[in-house]
Amino acid sequence: MPANPAWPPQSAPRLYVDTALGEGVAVALDGNPAHYLIAVMRVKAGDTILLFDGKSGEWAATARDIRKRDLVLDCVAQTKPPEPVPDFWLCAAPIKKGRIDLIAEKACELGVAKLQPVLTRRAVVDRLNLDRLHAHLVEAAEQCGRNMLPELAPMVKLDALLRDWPDGRHLFFADETGGAPIAEALTAHPGPAAFLVGPEGGFDPEERAAIRAHPAAVPVSLGPRILRAETAAIAATAAWMTLNGDWKGFDPQSD
């Protein structure tokens, strides 16, 4: 690769593609991504485009065969390796459309490794459009510079989540009936973790008892105000990243 600091150009469009990337791979694009590159970004033959597939890092590709509605991108070289992502899962009950979309978008930006939808009894929404959530993750990754997409797991029921919970992963959850202040709980429980957030109506008492009884569970308090489900999810994720994740010790000057 040319050790040219001006390459790839900072202004190069950056795009997620659903194709495994690697040196010499040719990516044929049509539909919306092609329209974006051809009509919006006015890409010409030979221009550099940055691509990521969610797991192989970021790649520079060169445009060719530009027609009205499609083009081909040739992968030239990896510009960034797959990035380390902090080992944090967000387990969230489905909530109303705009608000679960917000959880997906912010989870990706904030650095969540896995988004695990969880069905609970008081959920007012019991189906989830995983394609739509995936699209929100992709858009957020394009925006925030992530190359690794958060894993989007299929929805599981709460009892199955608890039954199959992996050893060695803390399960933080906001319990309005009591819990340590989140700063205290996070400091006392470093390492792989997840935060579990219920639906608009919260967990029912039996569910709460089952979560509290789980050996991995760490009940936490998010302060004196009643947070909406998506606010709790975003705030707890930000708190974890701040104290236990990769916001701790990150120095942009050495990046």
Next chain:
Amino acid sequence: MPANPAWPPQSAPRLYVDTALGEGVAVALDGNPAHYLIAVMRVKAGDTILLFDGKSGEWAATARDIRKRDLVLDCVAQTKPPEPVPDFWLCAAPIKKGRIDLIAEKACELGVAKLQPVLTRRAVVDRLNLDRLHAHLVEAAEQCGRNMLPELAPMVKLDALLRDWPDGRHLFFADETGGAPIAEALTAHPGPAAFLVGPEGGFDPEERAAIRAHPAAVPVSLGPRILRAETAAIAATAAWMTLNGDWKGFDPQSD
């Protein structure tokens, strides 16, 4: 006041009113709030309604003179005193409609004392509908149980904000050119604070230099990913509440 644990009823509607509340004050309501109580909540004469005006705590009131489109509420007794709110301001550049609304909603839920809109050079939006932002603060306060509304200040230019900055208040801001990890910066700077967040395009280099040169400024890093303006605002507020605000040391069981 009757020391009756069943009063006021937990199911009582809770509503913001734009009238200074106090014992014996009669609040005449029409329009949307009256429609909500009469048609949606089906309030009858003698029913208890919880009211707050954003500064006088929460009051129980009794409904009377219920007509088709209006009713009167008599303030009976204060049910909660004005609550302490942590001394944290959010200073935010105007951004696109839905996203600045989100900042207002989450600022209120998370516990911000003051929302200060700040005009910066790269702002793509240079006017702000304060009435709409106020409505979002009110709705969030009704939802999260806050009685004190965040103060909503008129928009100021960045240079005026810096010039008139009060002594003794830290001014945290996310600086992509360098800053301490936010956990470190917050721990080193307890006490009254504000977080300043720029518009979609960030601060321009001159603005950044002016902020950094301010004696109150504390540049912080919010990790390796590029956060949208509203994500930075929400995440930094959650981090401050976690480490320096009223989420620290809060025990719901003693509340």
